[in-house]
Amino acid sequence: MVELVLDPSIRDWVLIPIVVIMFLMGILRNNVTKMMRKDTAPNPTQILQNNQLMRARRLRANACYIPAASFHTRRKVFCHKDDGVLMQKHEAPNPMSMMQDPNVMMNMMQGNFAMMVPQMVMMGIVNYFFSGFVLGKIPFPLTPSFKGMLQRGINLTTLDTAYVTSMSWYFLVMFGMRGLYSIVLGANAETDDTKIMQQQMGMGGQPGQQPDMNKIFAAEAENLQIVEHVWFVDAAEERMLRGGAAAPKTAGRLKKD
Amino acid sequence: MEPPAEAEVDFSEVFSFDRIGYNTRNLNYCRVFVAIVSGCAAGIMGLTGIIGFLTFFLTTFVLSVMMYVKMSMQPRPFFKKPDEVWTEGVMQALMSYILFWTLFYDIVHIY
Numbered sequence: 001m002v003e004l005v006l007d008p009s010i011r012d013w014v015l016i017p018i019v020v021i022m023f024l025m026g027i028l029r030n031n032v033t034k035m036m037r038k039d040t041a042p043n044p045t046q047i048l049q050n051n052q053l054m055r056a057r058r059l060r061a062n063a064c065y066i067p068a069a070s071f072h073t074r075r076k077v078f079c080h081k082d083d084g085v086l087m088q089k090h091e092a093p094n095p096m097s098m099m100q101d102p103n104v105m106m107n108m109m110q111g112n113f114a115m116m117v118p119q120m121v122m123m124g125i126v127n128y129f130f131s132g133f134v135l136g137k138i139p140f141p142l143t144p145s146f147k148g149m150l151q152r153g154i155n156l157t158t159l160d161t162a163y164v165t166s167m168s169w170y171f172l173v174m175f176g177m178r179g180l181y182s183i184v185l186g187a188n189a190e191t192d193d194t195k196i197m198q199q200q201m202g203m204g205g206q207p208g209q210q211p212d213m214n215k216i217f218a219a220e221a222e223n224l225q226i227v228e229h230v231w232f233v234d235a236a237e238e239r240m241l242r243g244g245a246a247a248p249k250t251a252g253r254l255k256k257d
Numbered sequence: 258m259e260p261p262a263e264a265e266v267d268f269s270e271v272f273s274f275d276r277i278g279y280n281t282r283n284l285n286y287c288r289v290f291v292a293i294v295s296g297c298a299a300g301i302m303g304l305t306g307i308i309g310f311l312t313f314f315l316t317t318f319v320l321s322v323m324m325y326v327k328m329s330m331q332p333r334p335f336f337k338k339p340d341e342v343w344t345e346g347v348m349q350a351l352m353s354y355i356l357f358w359t360l361f362y363d364i365v366h367i368y
Contacts, residue, residue: 004367006367007368008368010368011363011364011367011368015360015363015364016364019360025311069275093259123353136359136360136363136367138355138368139299139300139303139304139305139306139309139359139361139362140305140306140307140309140310140360141306172355172356172359173356173358174354175352176352176353176357177353177356178349178352178353179288179289179292179293179349179350179352179353180289180293180353182285182286182289183286183289183293194327197360248258
């Protein structure tokens with residue numbers, strides 16, 4: 001394989017500047033996002049409901065650590081047919097109300113803009129100024145099918161695939177910079193797009209949409225009803241005589257024994 | 258890193274989520290740092306191909322072993338799943354490694 005000789009001024013004026021510009025752009029973007037973000041006051045009823053749910057869950061998980069009477073009292077508080085905490089009817093969230101709330105939309109739009117615009121601009125700049133020549137070589141071989149992606153704008157069939165143009169260098173820097181940002185800006189930086197996307201996905205379907213608390217509460221109440229309470233202390237002496245085996249982990253696992 | 262599915266999480270173990278998050282963040286920090294440093298070294302030394310990738314996995318593995326020893330072989334209380342010590346953030350670190358490897362390889366050996 002013949003080594004290409006590249007002009008050192010390509011390194012000084014293209015390779016390194018792209019890295020530096022991308023890095024500074026990321027820092028700028030982080031700061032702009034921080035400035036534009038408005039902290040919306042959390043909805044008190046929502047917090048209340050979440051905490052009730054967490055309490056019920058904790059009760060279910062740690063049921064074996066409290067005496068039967070205490071457990072049944074607590075369960076009654078949660079699951080009583082008429083005035084149990086989990087049996088209250090809540091108004092179902094109206095998905096349209098979120099859409100009509102201009103603040104929510106504005107925040108989402110601004111967030112997306114702060115992410116997208118710099119990327120588009122950078123891509124445009126890189127593509128406009130630095131296209132049409134080989135920029136560097138990646139130190140590992142790739143199959144020729146990457147040619148179209150890595151060597152855009154260069155139609156040399158015999159050129160080794162490892163030689164890349166500015167576009168692919170741009171993508172390489174874009175992906176590689178994330179780790180560097182997390183070091184430079186602290187781990188809670190706003191630069192990691194994928195993590196934010198996953199968070200939004202994890203919240204259930206569409207971002208920002210409230211789940212229907214009625215359904216979740218009903219499911220939790222049902223789960224709580226079927227917990228078979230076994231008190232951990234009941235068999236304590238037996239366990240101790242057996243050699244102090246570790247405490248049983250969950251009510252569920254206790255049932256199996 | 259996607260959040261673990263509800264079924265896998267053992268609610269009996271009471272997690273302090275901010276502590277676990279702190280551990281994970283610090284581990285990621287170390288991983289990226291090691292990846293960048295070893296990427297620079299590999300680029301300057303002019304490693305290519307599979308040797309370069311092996312260098313990355315070797316340094317990452319050494320880091321994991323050191324973390325593991327620092328936790329006195331007991332990763333259980335520090336992470337949600339014990340194998341996170343070995344796998345957490347490796348992909349992200351690999352991207353950073355490739356970037357710095359390529360950058361220094363090009364600067365030193367190509368021009």
